[in-house]
Amino acid sequence: MSTPAPATARPLAVGRVARTGRLRAYAPWLAAAVVLVALPHVIRTPVAVPIMNQMGIAIVFALSYNMLLGQGGMLSFGHAVYFGLGGFIAAHALNLAGRDGLYLPVPLVPLVGGLGGLLCAVVFGSFSTMRAGTVFAMISLGVGELMAASSLIFDRFFGGEEGITTNRAKAPLLFGLSFTRDGEVYYLIAFWVLVAAAAMHAFSRTPIGRMANAVRDNPERAEFIGYSQRSVRYVSFCAAGLFAGVGGGLFAVNYEILTAENMGLTASGAVLLMAYIGGVGTFMGPVIGAVVFTFLQSMLSDYTGIWLLYLGVLFLATVLFVPTGLAGFLLLHAPAWRTRRLAGLIGPYLAAAAVALVAAAGVVGLLEMVHFVASAETTRVTKRLFWVSVAPRTLTPWLGFAALAVAGGLGLRWAAPRAAAAFAEANRPEPGR
Amino acid sequence: MTPAIELVDVHKAFGATPIIRGVNLAIEPGTRQALIGPNGAGKSTLFNLVTGKYPVSSGRIRLRGEDITGRRPYEINRRGLSRSFQVTNIFPRLSVFENVRCGVLWSLGYRYSFWHRADNAREVQARTEAVLEQLNLTGRRHVPAGVLSYAEQRALEIGITIAGGSDIVLLDEPTSGMSRSETEHVVQLIRQVTAGKTLLMVEHDMGVVFDLADRIAVLVYGEVIAHDAPERIRANPAVQEAYLGLPQGVA
Numbered sequence: 001m002s003t004p005a006p007a008t009a010r011p012l013a014v015g016r017v018a019r020t021g022r023l024r025a026y027a028p029w030l031a032a033a034v035v036l037v038a039l040p041h042v043i044r045t046p047v048a049v050p051i052m053n054q055m056g057i058a059i060v061f062a063l064s065y066n067m068l069l070g071q072g073g074m075l076s077f078g079h080a081v082y083f084g085l086g087g088f089i090a091a092h093a094l095n096l097a098g099r100d101g102l103y104l105p106v107p108l109v110p111l112v113g114g115l116g117g118l119l120c121a122v123v124f125g126s127f128s129t130m131r132a133g134t135v136f137a138m139i140s141l142g143v144g145e146l147m148a149a150s151s152l153i154f155d156r157f158f159g160g161e162e163g164i165t166t167n168r169a170k171a172p173l174l175f176g177l178s179f180t181r182d183g184e185v186y187y188l189i190a191f192w193v194l195v196a197a198a199a200m201h202a203f204s205r206t207p208i209g210r211m212a213n214a215v216r217d218n219p220e221r222a223e224f225i226g227y228s229q230r231s232v233r234y235v236s237f238c239a240a241g242l243f244a245g246v247g248g249g250l251f252a253v254n255y256e257i258l259t260a261e262n263m264g265l266t267a268s269g270a271v272l273l274m275a276y277i278g279g280v281g282t283f284m285g286p287v288i289g290a291v292v293f294t295f296l297q298s299m300l301s302d303y304t305g306i307w308l309l310y311l312g313v314l315f316l317a318t319v320l321f322v323p324t325g326l327a328g329f330l331l332l333h334a335p336a337w338r339t340r341r342l343a344g345l346i347g348p349y350l351a352a353a354a355v356a357l358v359a360a361a362g363v364v365g366l367l368e369m370v371h372f373v374a375s376a377e378t379t380r381v382t383k384r385l386f387w388v389s390v391a392p393r394t395l396t397p398w399l400g401f402a403a404l405a406v407a408g409g410l411g412l413r414w415a416a417p418r419a420a421a422a423f424a425e426a427n428r429p430e431p432g433r
Numbered sequence: 434m435t436p437a438i439e440l441v442d443v444h445k446a447f448g449a450t451p452i453i454r455g456v457n458l459a460i461e462p463g464t465r466q467a468l469i470g471p472n473g474a475g476k477s478t479l480f481n482l483v484t485g486k487y488p489v490s491s492g493r494i495r496l497r498g499e500d501i502t503g504r505r506p507y508e509i510n511r512r513g514l515s516r517s518f519q520v521t522n523i524f525p526r527l528s529v530f531e532n533v534r535c536g537v538l539w540s541l542g543y544r545y546s547f548w549h550r551a552d553n554a555r556e557v558q559a560r561t562e563a564v565l566e567q568l569n570l571t572g573r574r575h576v577p578a579g580v581l582s583y584a585e586q587r588a589l590e591i592g593i594t595i596a597g598g599s600d601i602v603l604l605d606e607p608t609s610g611m612s613r614s615e616t617e618h619v620v621q622l623i624r625q626v627t628a629g630k631t632l633l634m635v636e637h638d639m640g641v642v643f644d645l646a647d648r649i650a651v652l653v654y655g656e657v658i659a660h661d662a663p664e665r666i667r668a669n670p671a672v673q674e675a676y677l678g679l680p681q682g683v684a
Contacts, residue, residue: 202550207543210551214535217524223506224484224516225597226539235545 029198036190040183047298049182055294056189057250060196062274062286062293064243069272070280071204072236073216074129075137077268078144079244081124082117084263085147086245088158089116090252091166098170105174110192110249117245121238129233132219136233144265151260163259166252179253189250196246201283203239212236273315279325288326306371310364336426348422352415359408361386365401435498437462437601437631438483438514443492445475445482445655452478454655456492460648465632467642470652471675476635477519479652480605483633484516485509496601511539516603517594519635521586525579529570532578532589534561536596561596567626568592584615588622595626602627604634608641620644643667651675 040049061083068074090113097104104112128139151158158164169180179185203209211232215222219229252258261267270293278289293311300307322329336342365385369392372383382389390397436459445453452475460466468476481487483494485506494502501509515536524532534551537560543549551557565571568588573581578589591607607623608616620641623632636642642649643663650660653675659666666672 203547205550205552207538207546207549207551207554209547210531211535211538211545213527213531214524217526218522220486221518221522221524221593222535224510225536225593226507226510228505228507231545235547239547 033194036194040186049186051294051298053182053186053189053254054298055291056193057247057254058274058290058294059193059287060250061244061247061271062278062290063197063200064240064247065271065275066280066286067200067236067240069275071209071216072212072233073132074233076140077137078140079271080263080267081144081147082121082241082244083248083267084258085120086113086117087248087252087258087262088164089113090249091164091258094166094168094171094252097172098167103172106168106171106179106253107174107188109253110246113249113252114242114246117248118238118242121241125234125237125241129230129237132233144268147263148260158260163257165257167256168253185254189254192246192250196243200243204283208232208235273311277315277318277325279327281324282327282331285325285327292326304368306367309367341426344426345422348419352412352419355408355411355415359405359412362401362405362408366405369397434461436460437497438633439495441493443482443494444490445478445487446490452655453482456657458650458657458660460631460633462631463629464647465627465645467646467649468633468635468652469642469649474652475655476652477605480516480603480635484514484603513599514601514603515594515597515599517590517605517607519605519609521590523578523586523589523593526577528575529578529581529589530561530565530574533564533592533596536593537561540597564592564596584611587611587619591622591626601631604632606635606637608636608638616641
């Protein structure tokens with residue numbers, strides 16, 4: 001939105017504009033690199049590194065998914081197939097490197113995963129991309145089911161129920177790096193996240209990347225300006241498969257195990273949720289979605305057995321109230337930011353957030369007590385909820401949480417229109433202009 | 434001279450309903466050819482047959498002597514024929530600039546390239562700028578095409594069509610739904626962008642037709658009943674009969 005006039009518009013200043021333009025283009029990547037290098041030194045808790053590794057893998061996967069959904073308009077329910085197959089191929093390659101002396105150092109394993117993902121996308125994409133829309137979605141489901149069945153049939157390759165394991169410590173070294181510790185793997189993942197993200201961003205700026213958007217918007221028209229919609233989708237699909245495979249390769253390096261679950265429907269669903277929660281309309285959306293999703297997944301699962309339900313609610317709330325995702329929601333505020341009128345939003349937004357938290361606390365309390373009562377653990381009487389001990393088999397906590405939910409809900413009915421009004425106010429054209 | 438477009442005994446039926454019933458038509462290169470006829474005569478269907486949107490039921494279609502019957506729209510476009518649509522058919526979420534640029538990319542050889550940066554392709558950018566200038570849309574370049582005014586979208590529709598530099602251009606009712614002054618503007622634009630090219634145009638506004646066309650074909654119930662110079666068409670009794678009441682208005 002805020003791009004300056006392109007160089008071609010001002011021929012006299014081409015050199016200067018091009019240089020500052022290039023600097024502007026590289027600045028976010030440099031910043032991302034600095035953040036990635038600094039993160040493990042800033043966040044020093046021992047659980048952080050494994051979670052950040054998981055986030056990195058999720059970022060690559062979610063970005064590759066958005067090449068289909070956001071950029072190309074292809075709703076896939078089977079993208080984990082390319083992630084998983086890339087991972088399996090990478091794991092087998094890593095095993096060959098260990099046992100049979102194939103020279104494949106660990107840092108190159110994600111590349112093998114990428115090539116594996118690409119190969120599978122070349123094969124499955126050839127018929128998946130014949131049609132767009134519902135037909136594409138159906139075929140992606142079919143391919144997902146096909147691979148789930150294949151994992152049981154070809155159990156030498158997929159390792160049956162246990163999956164296959166690998167050991168990165170046995171691979172040959174590159175520059176003497178062994179990648180035996182989590183911290184070292186973190187930098188390997190960070191490197192590949194940056195490379196893959198930059199490559200995917202670059203792809204979106206190429207002629208085929210631009211035409212992917214055009215075909216998404218209006219496939220028919222694209223055919224009348226020389227492009228086969230099917231070929232455009234196919235190229236995007238293969239690129240998405242390649243980067244999903246890179247993600248799978250990173251997974252193989254990080255966890256040293258792959259099972260059929262990694263390419264199953266649940267994994268495909270998870271990446272759809274990540275991309276959508278973050279926002280499919282912007283490049284950064286899936287990155288945000290992957291980070292939030294992974295964070296909630298690893299944090300919530302420590303505290304509650306029904307964390308999947310909360311993720312589902314988050315997804316529903318996104319679809320219903322913020323269809324542009326978190327990134328889209330933030331971008332909505334760009335005009336107000338530029339006119340320096342964001343300050344007027346803070347009060348109403350805080351009020352709305354506070355009552356929303358109250359409502360959420362009430363609903364969470366009720367859900368957790370339902371879960372407690374309905375699950376088979378009958379020996380315990382009390383449950384810790386929000387740092388207090390409650391007894392779900394008595395009436396009082398039910399009334400208490402119900403009251404919170406109702407009060408929060410009523411508060412939202414008061415606060416939400418005010419927040420919306422403040423937003424409208426901040427975006428009203430300035431009287432002077 | 435080989436005709437730019439040649440239709441030989443073209444038939445098209447949807448189910449049991451014949452829409453195009455044996456059309457023979459040859460369009461000379463470099464002429465501005467109008468296709469007129471009452472509603473339901475099959476003008477748009479004929480466009481869709483020539484541009485490969487629908488397959489013909491029988492007959493042949495040739496482009497500069499080459500048989501293109503049964504070809505896909507993109508194959509026909511790559512041979513130098515492009516078209517606009519009666520109902521605006523643009524890329525609504527892309528910027529005006531991007532819309533035009535999409536029309537440029539293939540013709541300048543960028544095809545399915547993933548090893549070029551679109552913004553760095555000098556000749557693509559220059560050609561896009563030139564088309565925007567012709568359309569008078571330079572100031573609207575960053576606006577998503579979906580929020581343009583109707584007249585602007587119609588202009589963009591023509592812009593995407595001519596951006597690839599095809600020398601055979603088909604325009605489907607380019608002035609439909611426009612005010613007098615907007616129509617005049619579009620006629621100017623068409624005159625300008627189709628100079629030296631072959632133009633085939635469906636149009637209801639007889640003022641525009643007689644203003645622009647070198648030759649006029651009249652399509653009635655799926656058949657060409659006349660194909661001639663404008664003044665001879667005006668005097669043709671069969672055409673007058675098909676256009677009950679209209680010839681007086683035209684004359």
